[in-house]
Amino acid sequence: MPEMPEVETIVRRLRRSAPGRRVVDVWLSGLPLRREIPDSFRREVVGRVIRAVRRRGKYILFELEPRSYCLVHLGMSGRLFHLNAAGERPLHTHAVIRLSDSSELQFSDPRRFGLLAFHDVRRIGLIPEIRALGVDPLSDRFTPAWLFAKLTGCRRDVKAFLLDQRGIAGLGNIYVLEALFRAGIHPARRCDTLDAAEAARLAGAVRRVIRAAVRHRGTSFSDFMDSEGRRGEHQRFLRVFQREGETCIRCRAEIERIVQSGRSSFYCPRCQR
DNA sequence: GCATTACCCTGAAAGC
C-alpha cells in the first residue's frame, strides 16, 4: 500500500528517467479506476513533453509542456513502472504511456482504487485534489507548534487526524502507527488531550519514521515495487505494524490490535498511553 | 460543521 515514502521513492527514480521525453502514444484498458479516465485523456496527453516529476502527498504529478499536469494516485495496489522498451503488460494494466525514446510508463492497479487524470492548468494548486492537501511532513511548515495548534481544537482520535490528508498529506496506516509507537501515544487518544510535549514528540516521530522509510526506499509489505521493479526495505524496521501477538521491542509486552474506523491499529499497551 | 460509516475492488488468507 503506497504511502508517501513509497511514492517519493518512485518519484525520485522517475525524475532521473522521464523528463525530456515526449508522449507519443497512450493505451487505456477502458476500465474505470477511482474515476473513469475520459476518452479525451489520450488526445490531451499525446504530443506533450514531460518537463518534471513532482510529488504532493501521495500524488505523483507529471508536469507537461505546454504547461499542464498528468496526475497519478496509486490507491491501494497501484504500480507505476518505467520500462526501457515496450514490455509485457502485467495483469490489471490500465494505462501505457509510450515515450519518444521507445520507453514506456505502465500503470497497473488490481484493486482499481488508483487515479489517472489530465489537468490543463498552469499551477498544481488549481487541481482540486492537490488544493485539498495539507502540509507535507518533511516541509518546514510541519513543526511541533503547528501540530500542537491543530491538535488542540480537534476532538477526533489522534490516528484519524494523522490519516486525514487535509491536515498532513502523505501518511497512511503503516507510518501513522509506527510514529505513534515511537512517540509513546495510544492511537485512540483524543487529539485535544495531547499536551505540547506529546505533540512535539509526535512531530519528531513522524519526521523520523518518514525519513527512515524514504532512506529504505519504502515498505514492501505486500507488493510495493518502485518504478524499476525493486522492492523496498523498510518492512524490516517496523516495530508495531502487523505485529499483533509479538513482543514489544522496548518493554516485551504483547503488541495488541484494535479496529478504528474499520482499519487495524497495532500498538503496545504498555508503551503507548 | 464535524465525525463516522459505507462503498468501490481484487487477491490472499482463513474457514468449512
Add this chain to the structure above:
DNA sequence: TGCTTTCAGGGTAATG
C-alpha cells in the same frame, strides 16, 4: 483438496 467467505485499505460520498 477445493470451494466459499472474510479481510485488507485510500479516498470520497453519504449518513449521523
